[in-house]
Amino acid sequence: MKIEVKLLEGQKLQASFGKHQIISDQSVSVGGNESQPEPFDYFLASMPLCAAFYIRKFCEQRDISTEGISLTQDNNNIGEDKYHKRFNIVVTLPDSFPQKYRKALLAAANTCTVKKVIQAMPEFEIAIAE
Template sequence: MKIEVSLLAGQQLKASFADHEIISDQSISAGGNAEHPEPFDYFLSSMPMCAAFYMRKFCQQRDIETTGLSFTQEVITLDESNPYKKKVSMKVTLPTDFPKKYEKAILAAANTCTVKKVIQATPEFEVELVK
């Protein structure tokens, strides 16, 4: 997937890919207007959205009602001297009538999230100058 980023006014950025665009901004303390999420917020949001997608597909394939099904994520800094050392805590809330026999299976479905799997595989990064 190719993503092109354009610099917009202030601290806003536009990422364009396929037929989509995402606008980001920075907090006021970082010189932005806080009109859009920051890039890191989009990154963090992609994990629970991905997991929720797989949970919904799991339920749809079994005709299980999804009303009341939710997924939350909290990101905790583990070491104040290293702001990159994080713990990602994810919690699934099931509807009261969710079939008990599928409880472990829906957690397995959430764990198939592609975003999480790519992070766990430690992707390689390369930044190069193009003239």
């Protein structure tokens, strides 16, 4: 997928891809207005959103209501390296969720594409256009 980014006023950025646009901003401490999430916030949100998608698909395939299902994610640094993080996603299920599907539901959440790409350790290259 091709993503094009434009630098807007202040510290705002706009990413355009397909039919969609995402605008980010920065915190006040680095010159932004905090009017939109920061780029790293979008990255963080992508993981539980992806897991939730797979949970929803799992439930739809079994005609299980998704009412009362929620996910919460937090992250902590591992050691001294601020970039080495542990992400914890906790799935809250209603009491009515069938016990026999709980492990399978977690397996479905673990098929999240975002998680799999990160675990595969992608390679990055940044270059100047010629």
